[in-house]
Structure formats: C-alpha cells, structure tokens
Amino acid sequence: MFQTANTYGITSIPEVGVHTTLPDCVIVGDWNGPSCNDNFNLNCYPEVIVDVLCACAVLRGANIFAPGILGMPHDANEGSIVGVYADLKGKCRRGYTQVFTEEKLFLGTGYVRMDRHTLFDNNASPRGIAVEMIDRISKIPNFTLPSEFGILQNLPSMLCSYMLDVNENTVVLDMCAAPGNKTTHIAALMGNKGTLIAIDKTRDKVERIKDLCDTLGLANVSAYVWDSTQAVSFGKDETENLPPLTAEYFDRILLDAPCSALGNRPQLMNNITVKQLQSYPILQKKLFRNAVKLLKVGGILVYSTCTITIEENENLVCWALDKFPELKLCKQTPMLGSPGFAQVYSVILV
C-alpha cells in the first residue's frame, strides 16, 4: 500500500511501521530509492527553479505542480532529468531560461512531465504535475494514501487529538477547525459517534472540512462558519444554523489557535513582521477567554499552536493560569517530546 512509484518506473518501498504509542499513526521511513547524489554529476542536468512555497512542499515529499515552477531551460524536454532548485530570495522571474545565479538551494532531481512551452507559452496557466521527483535531499518519499484510508498530518498534531481524551459520549468543540485535520482525527477517535462541533471563521475553509468529513465517511461532525472570539456571547445564529453555544456546555475543547506558524518545517524563508508576531497573542487570548467560558467544570481544554515563540506558548499558558484560577494545568497524556520552558521569561518584542 505504501509503495511509491513514478510514471517512469522507478520504485521505492520505504519502511513502514505503526507508532508504538499512537496506534493509528503510521511511521514511514526514509526514501531508499535511487539517488541523484549517489550516481550522477548534478552539473550535467538542466536546472529547474521553483518558488519557496513549492520548495517546502517538495522537501515534505510532494512532486512539483506547474504553478510552482519559475524557471526551466529550453533543453529540458518531457522525460529528461532535471536538477531542482529553490529560489531563496524570490529573485527569479517566471519563464526564466538561464542558469540561475542568485541564492538557490538544491532540492533533488526529477523527470520533466511538462516542458517550458506547456508551462509558459501564451500566458499558459497549466495545472498538474510538471516535474516528478526522483529523489529529495530531505529523503522524504512521495506516497498517496487512498482517500478513505486517512489523511497525512504531523505527529505533534495527532497528539493534540489524543490529549483531548474523547469517547462517543463526550461533547466536543473544535474552535479553529479548518482545514479539519484534527477535527477528523478527533471524530475518528470518537468512533464516528457522538457530537463534535467544528467552527472556523472562513466559509471556504468550512466547506473543506465538510468535504473532508464526507470523503472519510465521518458523520459525527457538524461544521459551521463562525467567529470563535464571539462564540459564547452571540448564542444561536439562524443564518448559519449554529446551535447555541452556551456557557459550560462542552466536555472537551480544542483551541488550535491561529499563530505565527514558525514551528512548521521546513522553513526556507519567512517574511513575518514584528507587528504580525505581536498580533497573535492578542487574538489567542480572545479565543482562550471564550474557550474557558464554554468548558464544563471537569472538562479538558487543549490549547495548541504550530509555532515556537514563548509569547504564543508558555507565556500564553501562564497568562491563562493567572487569569482563570479555575483552570489547572494537566500532565500531558500521552507524553511524547519534551516539556516547554518551565521558567517563563519576559519577552519584549521591539
């Protein structure tokens, strides 16, 4: 099931096993297929340049989709091997044909599936895979899960759902739910039974949650467009059919807050400003206040982010414990990884 193959016949079977603590987590080993680094002289390949977002996806195991390609030379024909590079400083213009001399990072090699005429002629905007990777410097393989089998997400993300300690009788709220990765995992841990309300403030994203639940056959999720900073105060809303979110209603609440996302890997470049960084704890505190109101006595609230700043993590938790003496910090179960900073420092962003 996890065999990876590309249309040119190169296959590789990464080692696959089940996580010892999380029984629904599959661990996939390194790519052990053929490697350009082992056998080839990189300089002999035409060079394809991709943007940084595309580069990150490639390092995480993706192939290269047409919109991510910035530069491809004339001698890269369909089926030829190319060296793939990231344009680290955003200097490459779309349709570039020469060897790129600005700062770039080698990502791996691949087979061309769309040549430059298909990609760039007459303002073309093709979709689909343009370069199929042979190998990646990250050694992460590409594989596709059958849609009904599940979704790919990071181990720390999976832990959040486990920490909620749900079952079919718990009434659960996911306050910032889209695109629904954790929602669907929680729904599965509830055995596709019971009540799980998923909220996100962006309509398109809520449609994605609904689609994902349909694909996975999950019937215990109700997804709504709503602003979770207003969750309690507005109560029932007729237009969205949102059920009334009354105080102390939920046994379990996940607050997977919008954040600066600095913990997502790989990060090749980040343009976030200090002003943006400073805005997140303000929003996170607004959401947290509502979460506390909605939580039943004896309930569990899991607060999570995918960032590494103390302001959005340890300091936010300290603020919450200080502000809401009724909250008690619980031991993480299951415990994977290492604890955050016990000693919280005063961080001033300037």
Ligand SMILES: C[S@@+](CC[C@H](N)C(=O)[O-])C[C@H]1O[C@@H](n2cnc3c(N)ncnc32)[C@H](O)[C@@H]1O
């Ligand atoms: C970190 S993402 C959530 C990821 C999601 N839990 C998952 O695992 O797929 C944060 C989400 O919060 C949503 N969001 C931001 N502000 C919000 C608000 N005030 N109310 C509800 N959702 C909000 C964003 O649209 C975004 O989808």
